[in-house]
Amino acid sequence: MTEEVESLIRKDYAAGFHSAIESETLPPGLNEDVIRFISAKKEEPEWLLEWRLKAFRAWQEMEEPTWAHVHYPEIDFQAVSYYSAPKSMDSKPKSLDEVDPELLATYEKLGIPLHEQEMLAGVAVDAVFDSVSVVTTFREKLYEAGVIFCPISEAVHKYPELVQKYLGSVVPQKDNYYAALNSAVFSDGSFVYIPKGVRCPMELSTYFRINEMNTGQFERTLIVADEGSHVSYLEGCTAPMRDENQLHAAVVELVALDDAQIKYSTVQNWYPGDANGKGGIYNFVTKRGIAHTNAKISWTQVETGSAVTWKYPSCVLKGDNSVGEFYSVALTNNFQQADTGTKMIHLGKNTRSTIVAKGISAGRSDSAYRGLVRINPGADGARNYTQCDSLLIGDRCGAHTFPYIESKNPSAVVEHEATTSKVSDDQMFLCQQRGLDAEKAVSMIVNGFCREVFKELPMEFAVEAGKLLEVSLEGSVG
Amino acid sequence: MSDFQQTALQLAEQQQSPEWLNSLREQGASTWAKASWPTRKTENWKYLSLAPLQQYQQLGWGAAADSHALDEVEQLQLDATRLVFINGRFSSEHSSALPAGVVRFGEADDEQRTLISQHLGRVVDSERHLFAALSNAWAADGVLVHVPRGQRLEKPIYVVNISTPQRTPVAASQRLLVVLEDNAEVELIEHYASDVHAQNGFVNSLTEVVVGNNAQVQHYRINLEQEDLLHVGGVHVNLQRDARFHGFTLAQGSRLKRIDYQVNMLGEGAHLDLNGIYLPRNRQVIDYHTNVEHCVPHCTSNEVFRGIIGDSAKAVFNGRIHIHPQAQKTLAELSNKNLLTSRTAEINTKPELEIYADDVRCAHGATISQLDETSMYYLQSRGVSKADAITMLSFGFINELLNQVPEQAVQDYLRPRLVSLFGQASETVGQIGYE
Numbered sequence: 001m002t003e004e005v006e007s008l009i010r011k012d013y014a015a016g017f018h019s020a021i022e023s024e025t026l027p028p029g030l031n032e033d034v035i036r037f038i039s040a041k042k043e044e045p046e047w048l049l050e051w052r053l054k055a056f057r058a059w060q061e062m063e064e065p066t067w068a069h070v071h072y073p074e075i076d077f078q079a080v081s082y083y084s085a086p087k088s089m090d091s092k093p094k095s096l097d098e099v100d101p102e103l104l105a106t107y108e109k110l111g112i113p114l115h116e117q118e119m120l121a122g123v124a125v126d127a128v129f130d131s132v133s134v135v136t137t138f139r140e141k142l143y144e145a146g147v148i149f150c151p152i153s154e155a156v157h158k159y160p161e162l163v164q165k166y167l168g169s170v171v172p173q174k175d176n177y178y179a180a181l182n183s184a185v186f187s188d189g190s191f192v193y194i195p196k197g198v199r200c201p202m203e204l205s206t207y208f209r210i211n212e213m214n215t216g217q218f219e220r221t222l223i224v225a226d227e228g229s230h231v232s233y234l235e236g237c238t239a240p241m242r243d244e245n246q247l248h249a250a251v252v253e254l255v256a257l258d259d260a261q262i263k264y265s266t267v268q269n270w271y272p273g274d275a276n277g278k279g280g281i282y283n284f285v286t287k288r289g290i291a292h293t294n295a296k297i298s299w300t301q302v303e304t305g306s307a308v309t310w311k312y313p314s315c316v317l318k319g320d321n322s323v324g325e326f327y328s329v330a331l332t333n334n335f336q337q338a339d340t341g342t343k344m345i346h347l348g349k350n351t352r353s354t355i356v357a358k359g360i361s362a363g364r365s366d367s368a369y370r371g372l373v374r375i376n377p378g379a380d381g382a383r384n385y386t387q388c389d390s391l392l393i394g395d396r397c398g399a400h401t402f403p404y405i406e407s408k409n410p411s412a413v414v415e416h417e418a419t420t421s422k423v424s425d426d427q428m429f430l431c432q433q434r435g436l437d438a439e440k441a442v443s444m445i446v447n448g449f450c451r452e453v454f455k456e457l458p459m460e461f462a463v464e465a466g467k468l469l470e471v472s473l474e475g476s477v478g
Numbered sequence: 479m480s481d482f483q484q485t486a487l488q489l490a491e492q493q494q495s496p497e498w499l500n501s502l503r504e505q506g507a508s509t510w511a512k513a514s515w516p517t518r519k520t521e522n523w524k525y526l527s528l529a530p531l532q533q534y535q536q537l538g539w540g541a542a543a544d545s546h547a548l549d550e551v552e553q554l555q556l557d558a559t560r561l562v563f564i565n566g567r568f569s570s571e572h573s574s575a576l577p578a579g580v581v582r583f584g585e586a587d588d589e590q591r592t593l594i595s596q597h598l599g600r601v602v603d604s605e606r607h608l609f610a611a612l613s614n615a616w617a618a619d620g621v622l623v624h625v626p627r628g629q630r631l632e633k634p635i636y637v638v639n640i641s642t643p644q645r646t647p648v649a650a651s652q653r654l655l656v657v658l659e660d661n662a663e664v665e666l667i668e669h670y671a672s673d674v675h676a677q678n679g680f681v682n683s684l685t686e687v688v689v690g691n692n693a694q695v696q697h698y699r700i701n702l703e704q705e706d707l708l709h710v711g712g713v714h715v716n717l718q719r720d721a722r723f724h725g726f727t728l729a730q731g732s733r734l735k736r737i738d739y740q741v742n743m744l745g746e747g748a749h750l751d752l753n754g755i756y757l758p759r760n761r762q763v764i765d766y767h768t769n770v771e772h773c774v775p776h777c778t779s780n781e782v783f784r785g786i787i788g789d790s791a792k793a794v795f796n797g798r799i800h801i802h803p804q805a806q807k808t809l810a811e812l813s814n815k816n817l818l819t820s821r822t823a824e825i826n827t828k829p830e831l832e833i834y835a836d837d838v839r840c841a842h843g844a845t846i847s848q849l850d851e852t853s854m855y856y857l858q859s860r861g862v863s864k865a866d867a868i869t870m871l872s873f874g875f876i877n878e879l880l881n882q883v884p885e886q887a888v889q890d891y892l893r894p895r896l897v898s899l900f901g902q903a904s905e906t907v908g909q910i911g912y913e
Contacts, residue, residue: 392833396803398833399833404826405846409821410818410823415843416843420831420840
């Protein structure tokens with residue numbers, strides 16, 4: 001049966017095409033000049049250049065982390081190009097009509113709506129192509145509501161006081177190796193500010209696309225939700241199929257001030273490499289949010305892509321009564337490796353956190369949940385519930401759980417449970433005996449396994465995520 | 479090399495040991511000398527500081543002495559073959575006559591020497607367990623328990639290790655090797671005790687157990703030691719086909735106590751069950767690491783650990799289950815529950831699963847909380863005082879495991895001693911203590 005299941009998981013990567021777009025790409029290598037070049041290209045103020053250089057110097061002193069349960073050849077950081085932008089973007093097109101049609105065609109092919117009138121009503125998109133933001137839709141409409149949604153390179157000029165105040169406040173430059181690298185060379189990304197008491201009128205979303213060869217993508221996202229505001233943000237990503245490994249090291253910072261709510265959803269579908277484990281994206285991401293009094297931060301992620309994933313979206317529950325949530329589905333197939341999970345740091349009183357992590361391993365892949373729940377002495381009445389389930393499809397894959405639980409407060413209640421199982425013959429038999437074919441049956445079982453997480457996703461994404469799992473699992477059932 | 483590493487090596491040189499152990503000692507010394515000293519960045523020692531050890535600039539070997547703890551040990555009323563070590567020195571005065579197959583290393587005959595050389599230091603991986611390397615370097619005296627094919631030792635083997643108060647710091651090395659041939663059976667109790675007065679000592683203990691096909695071990699490791707005695711110990715077990723290891727462990731006392739259980743499932747159908755209780759109080763630190771390697775199919779393991787952490791104490795629990803690719807049809811479970819009873823107490827727990835086979839059923843769970851409010855309310859509403867309610871609920875939390883201890887004498891010995899930890903001299907203590 002295993003072979004049959006496996007033959008059903010083999011999948012095609014639909015977003016694997018390359019767009020022939022003329023780009024201005026920096027030659028590979030990393031030194032202070034490169035950082036000065038990026039900074040100059042973005043016409044950044046002096047303080048930001050200094051900020052980058054400080055990060056770069058710290059990065060040079062740091063060592064690449066090796067504790068994760070992933071294996072990959074050493075990365076030559078001098079062989080990566082740190083800046084690439086479509087040439088046509090040099091002239092800074094004012095409207096969508098001026099944007100290179102080839103660029104628009106790329107997004108159309110990916111199914112990302114950039115034309116406001118055609119798009120799924122209610123989703124504003126910031127499209128980031130290699131190192132620059134191509135277009136941000138619905139800006140006027142959002143502006144009316146007081147919401148700022150723009151590329152971070154633009155925000156640096158337009159809203160310097162906000163950027164300067166919050167940039168690096170959640171993930172400091174020296175936080176970890178990849179965060180330091182990102183702080184030094186970050187190119188573009190989204191900036192969101194929701195003013196006091198505003199409920200953002202539509203879903204915000206950023207779509208990341210790596211196109212150029214040998215480049216790395218280093219975007220930086222900063223979301224600030226002011227007191228009593230509410231925002232839901234989606235993130236998607238794809239890359240062409242290539243035999244070389246490409247690097248993606250992003251930083252996402254969320255600030256939820258008193259009574260604010262941020263919901264951050266990711267559907268990560270970077271190129272995972274081919275069936276023999278060749279190529280694919282190295283996805284080394286630092287995501288963290290800080291929740292003030294009565295605030296809530298919710299992370300939802302569906303991870304199906306990347307050759308190697310190293311990602312731990314975290315919540316620092318600083319204010320009293322703040323809430324952190326983490327819902328994750330990580331699917332690995334072929335030779336993919338994922339080491340992902342979350343950190344919940346309880347500082348305030350009556351803080352609550354929920355972790356639901358589902359790992360599905362197929363082929364010869366490895367997926368690991370690594371999480372930290374820390375209850376500090378001041379976190380009276382803190383509450384955490386963690387559930388990690390792994391599903392194994394095939395006998396050559398691995399599923400691992402590494403939960404760290406630390407408590408220094410007697411009034412806190414922490415629960416953790418983890419299980420591992422496989423798609424059982426009985427389940428398959430039941431479905432098939434009811435007239436479903438093997439592939440449908442596996443898809444149904446897997447979808448059922450992930451249901452708890454999918455129901456947290458915004459509707460449009462939930463449908464996409466369900467489909468994504470189907471393609472990803474195609475050919476893996478037996 | 480850290481100061482303590484050097485001190486420990488010097489100590490090895492001052493030791494008298496049988497010549498035929500030399501190669502093991504040299505091997506151990508070189509691994510110990512080469513090993514990098516654990517820091518907070520060393521995953522296996524992340525939550526446990528070895529700083530108290532480093533304070534021992536000078537360390538000597540202990541001498542036999544009389545101890546009040548002996549009277550206390552007498553309370554365990556068990557018809558057993560007793561071997562008593564005081565400060566690491568064998569005390570023939572307090573020990574029973576040894577049955578065939580049980581012998582101290584120094585008195586082993588040729589056949590037994592061959593057996594010891596064959597197994598001693600082979601069950602444990604001293605590259606991965608730093609203090610096992612030290613134990614090899616310090617190998618001198620020890621006990622071999624050998625049960626031939628199809629036999630069963632009539633009386634349990636009861637090994638008592640007592641530490642007495644010392645003016646200058648002393649070290650003690652405890653070594654136990656158990657070899658069970660096919661279909662053999664043994665019951666083994668390791669008891670670590672100490673006088674109530676300040677200790678000033680370091681105990682490094684290592685037990686290796688080789689369990690043949692269809693053989694069975696009932697093992698107890700009871701650590702009831704005084705506050706400032708430092709103890710690092712390990713129990714390393716190899717299980718062959720259909721072998722069974724039933725373990726029970728209890729830890730209390732010590733400013734630094736680290737106990738490793740390493741169980742290797744090497745034959746199909748092997749089974750492990752292991753229950754553990756840790757009760758650190760005051761400023762004690764207790765660290766339990768368990769690691770079960772499921773290397774072959776059709777094995778089962780079940781671990782249950784419970785801890786109550788009070789005052790400014792700290793507990794660490796790390797339970798790893800590793801399922802190798804061939805180990806299909808494995809059933810592995812682990813549960814770790816903790817009660818924190820003070821604002822300054824701390825618990826760090828990490829149940830780990832590493833699974834490379836698909837047709838397995840594995841689960842682990844961990845919880846941390848305080849005494850259930852509704853239960854407290856219920857008892858108080860029935861007229862039970864708050865203090866008694868705390869005692870009853872705390873004791874009830876670990877009593878479940880105590881009730882499963884097959885050896886009645888061990889239950890009877892431990893119950894009153896554990897109850898008294900949760901409430902002093904109340905009537906309830908007397909009642910539940912001697913139920």
